[in-house]
Amino acid sequence: MPIETHFPLAVYFEDLPEAQAQKAGLLAAIWDLKAGGAAPRHFPEMAWTGDLHGVEQVHLDPRFDWVVAQVEANVLRYLTELGIDLGQVDLYIQRAWPVVSLAGQEVGVHCHNTSHISAVYYVSVPNSGSDESGCLIFFDNSRPNEVSPGLGSENTNIIASWNELNQDQAIYEPLEGRLIVFPSKRQHAVSVNHTDLERVSLSFDIVVTAKPGQAAGSYEFLTPPPGQWRRFAMA
Numbered sequence: 001m002p003i004e005t006h007f008p009l010a011v012y013f014e015d016l017p018e019a020q021a022q023k024a025g026l027l028a029a030i031w032d033l034k035a036g037g038a039a040p041r042h043f044p045e046m047a048w049t050g051d052l053h054g055v056e057q058v059h060l061d062p063r064f065d066w067v068v069a070q071v072e073a074n075v076l077r078y079l080t081e082l083g084i085d086l087g088q089v090d091l092y093i094q095r096a097w098p099v100v101s102l103a104g105q106e107v108g109v110h111c112h113n114t115s116h117i118s119a120v121y122y123v124s125v126p127n128s129g130s131d132e133s134g135c136l137i138f139f140d141n142s143r144p145n146e147v148s149p150g151l152g153s154e155n156t157n158i159i160a161s162w163n164e165l166n167q168d169q170a171i172y173e174p175l176e177g178r179l180i181v182f183p184s185k186r187q188h189a190v191s192v193n194h195t196d197l198e199r200v201s202l203s204f205d206i207v208v209t210a211k212p213g214q215a216a217g218s219y220e221f222l223t224p225p226p227g228q229w230r231r232f233a234m235a
């Protein structure tokens, strides 16, 4: 009774060999930026995210040059694996920010609406390789095997056993020094940090555009090169 599955979500990962050597410098820069960020505007049960506190441009900060270079190299490998012709596109890091999750904190369900590709680098993970400091959770809103809409709702209890054919989420345990890459539109969250130590990561949002001078038709589907845009003459 074979069952075939189709349409996998591609989550890329690479364990960066220089991670331990870079850790202290990255953490020092993150603490410095966090201390200079905006006054807290997140709920206490939610992790501190730089993008909500004016700390969203670490990609332009030389203290993050090493990790930015890693993101660029690995995103190119990811897109190559997805079969994309890199000769036809340009890539931009649009935003990049730290995330600090203290004991008891989490990140709610969201996706990154303004970008195409997202990357996360795990700078510091207490009890690395376990689920204790909080897992990245990917959600499958398409629910391809939910034969009757709502069948899997917690109000029905009709699913007798959860398995890989009926799950609506995938749980990814963080590993210190690991870089992961996934489509920005995929809804995700981070579960609660159950340790007493902070868990620190960096998030990157990347945009794909057409290269200048592409064949007719490209700009209908890919964002045209930003260098060809004209900003309104507004005051």
Ligand SMILES: [Fe+2]
Pocket (backbone or CB within 6 Å): 110, 111, 112, 188, 203
């Ligand atoms: Fe996110």
